[in-house]
Amino acid sequence: MDGSKPDRQPSNRNPRRWRLIRRTVIVIVVLALLALAASHLFALITGNDTLRAPENGVATVLTPLQTGFSSIVDAVVDYLRTLKLRANIETAYNEIKLENEQLVYQAMLAEQLQYELDVYKDLYGEISINESMNPVMATVISRSGGNYFSVFTINKGTSDGVADFMAVTMDGALVGYTYNTKSTSANVRTIIDSDASISALISSTRDQGTVRGTLGVDGSAMCRMYYLPEDHLPRPGDTVVTSGVGMGFPKGIPIGTVRESTRGMEANKSYVVIEPIADFEHIEYVIVLRYQPVAEAITSQDVSEDLALVPLETARPIPTIQIGSDFFQLAPTPEPTESIPLETTGVDGTVITITPTPAGGTDSIEYNVPNATEENTNPYGYTLPPTASPTPTVPPLELTVEDDAD
Amino acid sequence: MIKKGIQFTVLVFITYLLQATVASHVAIAGVAPNFAIAVIAAVSIALGRKYTFVISLAVGYMLEIMLPALDYIYLILYPVCAMLGALFFADKSERRMEEERSTGKKALRLPAHVRTMLCALLSILVFETVNLLYVYLSGIRPDMGHYGRALISAAYTTLLAGLLQFPIRRWFGIHRLKKAPEIS
Incomplete structure (x- = not known):
C-alpha cells in the first residue's frame, strides 16, 4: 500500500x-x-x-x-x-x-457660562454701585460641612485689603462677615451661624436690634432679631437691614425679612424671626465690602455764641414744606435730592416752596441695594391700568329657546 | 457525458438568469456587469471552444428573445465575442501544440486563470465597442461618459470572470490537474 x-x-x-x-x-x-x-x-x-x-x-x-x-x-x-x-x-x-x-454638552456649557455671566454681571453691578464701599469680589474656596456652624473660606485676605469684621454680601444681601483673616484667605461667618451677632434695624420702623443666627439653636437657616423696643410690633415682610452700629458694617445692607414675631410670649423668648435673603446653599462668589468708617477728630469743644447749628446729613432726610409762614414736616423721603426747591401755587394763591433739608451728599455712606427698584415691580411683568367701572371681558351668551315644531 | 451535459445545460440557464435578473442589482456606479460574457469566458478556458460556442449561442438566443433591446445584436454578438476570446486564449489542440513543438515555435503559455480574465476582457471590449458603434450609428456622439461606462463595464466583467471561474471549474471537476497513474 x-x-x-x-x-x-x-x-x-x-x-x-x-x-x-x-x-x-x-x-x-x-x-x-x-x-x-x-x-x-x-x-x-x-x-x-x-x-x-x-x-x-x-x-x-x-x-x-x-x-x-x-x-x-x-x-x-x-x-x-x-x-x-x-x-x-x-x-x-x-x-x-x-x-x-x-x-x-455644548448646551450645558453654554448654560454654565450664561450662569457665570449672570453672576458676574450681578457682581459687577453690585460692585459698581457701591464703589464707595471699596468692594472686592472673592471666590468661595471651601465651606464647613457641619450642621451647627455656617462658615466658609474665601480667596481674599489681608493682601487684598480684607480685614476682620468686614461685611460680605451676595446678590445685594448680607451673607456674613469676615474673621480669622490671613494674607491670602479669610473665613466668613454667615448670619445664620449662631455665633454671628449683627446690629440691624427694621427699615420701616427704624427699630434697632441685634440679629443672630439660629443654625446652632434649632438647625434652621434663619435669624432672630433681639432687643427690639417693646412698644413696636414689626409686621411680617418688613425688611431688616444693617444699622451700621458696631463693626465696620455699612448701613442699609439687607439682611432678610420679618417672618414672624414671638412678642407677648415669655420675656426670654421675645424675638422676631428673620428669613435671610441670601441663598446660603448656592454661594460661589461673594463681595467683601472693605468699608472702613472714618472717624473725624473733634477739633474743639468750646461752646460759643457763634456756634451755628448745621443739620447733619442723614440718609433719610425729612423735607419741610413751607405754606405761607408755617412749616410742615413730611414723611421721610427715600431718595433726597439736592435739586432746586420746587415751587407751586396753593389753593389760596400762596406760593408753596418745598425745600428738602438736609440735602444728601453724593457720597452716600449707605449701602445701595442692586436692582432695588426691580424688587418692587410686578412679578407678572405688566401692570393693568385701573378701571373705574370694570366690564366683563366675556359677553354673556345669548341663549334662545326654540319651540318644538311638533 | 450525461452528467456533464446536464451540468452544462443548467449552467446555460443560470448564466441567462444571472444576466437577466441579477446583473442590474449589482451595478457599480450605474454600470452593470456582463455575467454572460464572464461565464462564457470561464467556459472557454475550462471546457473548450465547442462548449463556448454552444453556451454563447444559447445565452445569446435567450437574451435575444427575452430581452430584445437591439435586434440581432445579442444573437450574433455573444457568439462572436465568445469565439473571438476562445480563439486567442482557449486551450490549444494537441495537433496545434505538436505543430508548435515541431517547428520550434515558442508561444506564451499563461496560466488558465489569467487567460480566463484576458478572454473575458477581450470579449467585453468587443461587446462594448460594438455597442458604442451602434450608439454612434444611431446619431449619438459618444463622449467621455460613454467611454467611462464602457471601461467600468470591462473592468467589472473581467473581475467577475476572475471570480466566477473558480466555482465553474470546480463544478466541472477541472479545478486541479489530474495525476498520471504511477507505473509500478
Missing part, C-alpha cells in the same frame, strides 16, 4: 462509439440552436409569425423559470437592502446620538 488511489478500471465502452455519440449530440444541439437563431432572424426579417413559434416555445419555458428566479433574486436583494438600510439607520442613529451628546 503506497497510499495512492487504486487505478481506474478501463471502461468497457467503445471509445470511438462514444466519441461519435458525443459529436452527434453536439452537432444536433448546435444545429438546433442555429435553427432557432435562423428562425428568429427570418422572423425579424420577414415578419412571418409562423417562424416565431420556436421562440414562443422557448419563452414559454423560460418565463416561469425566470419569474421564480427573479422573485428569489428580488427577495435576496430586498433582504440585503434591508440590512443595508438598517446599517445606515444605525450609523445615522449613532451619528445623531453623538451629535446630540455634543449638543447637550
Whole structure:
C-alpha cells in the first residue's frame, strides 16, 4: 500500500462509439440552436409569425423559470437592502446620538457660562454701585460641612485689603462677615451661624436690634432679631437691614425679612424671626465690602455764641414744606435730592416752596441695594391700568329657546 | 457525458438568469456587469471552444428573445465575442501544440486563470465597442461618459470572470490537474 488511489478500471465502452455519440449530440444541439437563431432572424426579417413559434416555445419555458428566479433574486436583494438600510439607520442613529451628546454638552456649557455671566454681571453691578464701599469680589474656596456652624473660606485676605469684621454680601444681601483673616484667605461667618451677632434695624420702623443666627439653636437657616423696643410690633415682610452700629458694617445692607414675631410670649423668648435673603446653599462668589468708617477728630469743644447749628446729613432726610409762614414736616423721603426747591401755587394763591433739608451728599455712606427698584415691580411683568367701572371681558351668551315644531 | 451535459445545460440557464435578473442589482456606479460574457469566458478556458460556442449561442438566443433591446445584436454578438476570446486564449489542440513543438515555435503559455480574465476582457471590449458603434450609428456622439461606462463595464466583467471561474471549474471537476497513474 503506497497510499495512492487504486487505478481506474478501463471502461468497457467503445471509445470511438462514444466519441461519435458525443459529436452527434453536439452537432444536433448546435444545429438546433442555429435553427432557432435562423428562425428568429427570418422572423425579424420577414415578419412571418409562423417562424416565431420556436421562440414562443422557448419563452414559454423560460418565463416561469425566470419569474421564480427573479422573485428569489428580488427577495435576496430586498433582504440585503434591508440590512443595508438598517446599517445606515444605525450609523445615522449613532451619528445623531453623538451629535446630540455634543449638543447637550455644548448646551450645558453654554448654560454654565450664561450662569457665570449672570453672576458676574450681578457682581459687577453690585460692585459698581457701591464703589464707595471699596468692594472686592472673592471666590468661595471651601465651606464647613457641619450642621451647627455656617462658615466658609474665601480667596481674599489681608493682601487684598480684607480685614476682620468686614461685611460680605451676595446678590445685594448680607451673607456674613469676615474673621480669622490671613494674607491670602479669610473665613466668613454667615448670619445664620449662631455665633454671628449683627446690629440691624427694621427699615420701616427704624427699630434697632441685634440679629443672630439660629443654625446652632434649632438647625434652621434663619435669624432672630433681639432687643427690639417693646412698644413696636414689626409686621411680617418688613425688611431688616444693617444699622451700621458696631463693626465696620455699612448701613442699609439687607439682611432678610420679618417672618414672624414671638412678642407677648415669655420675656426670654421675645424675638422676631428673620428669613435671610441670601441663598446660603448656592454661594460661589461673594463681595467683601472693605468699608472702613472714618472717624473725624473733634477739633474743639468750646461752646460759643457763634456756634451755628448745621443739620447733619442723614440718609433719610425729612423735607419741610413751607405754606405761607408755617412749616410742615413730611414723611421721610427715600431718595433726597439736592435739586432746586420746587415751587407751586396753593389753593389760596400762596406760593408753596418745598425745600428738602438736609440735602444728601453724593457720597452716600449707605449701602445701595442692586436692582432695588426691580424688587418692587410686578412679578407678572405688566401692570393693568385701573378701571373705574370694570366690564366683563366675556359677553354673556345669548341663549334662545326654540319651540318644538311638533 | 450525461452528467456533464446536464451540468452544462443548467449552467446555460443560470448564466441567462444571472444576466437577466441579477446583473442590474449589482451595478457599480450605474454600470452593470456582463455575467454572460464572464461565464462564457470561464467556459472557454475550462471546457473548450465547442462548449463556448454552444453556451454563447444559447445565452445569446435567450437574451435575444427575452430581452430584445437591439435586434440581432445579442444573437450574433455573444457568439462572436465568445469565439473571438476562445480563439486567442482557449486551450490549444494537441495537433496545434505538436505543430508548435515541431517547428520550434515558442508561444506564451499563461496560466488558465489569467487567460480566463484576458478572454473575458477581450470579449467585453468587443461587446462594448460594438455597442458604442451602434450608439454612434444611431446619431449619438459618444463622449467621455460613454467611454467611462464602457471601461467600468470591462473592468467589472473581467473581475467577475476572475471570480466566477473558480466555482465553474470546480463544478466541472477541472479545478486541479489530474495525476498520471504511477507505473509500478
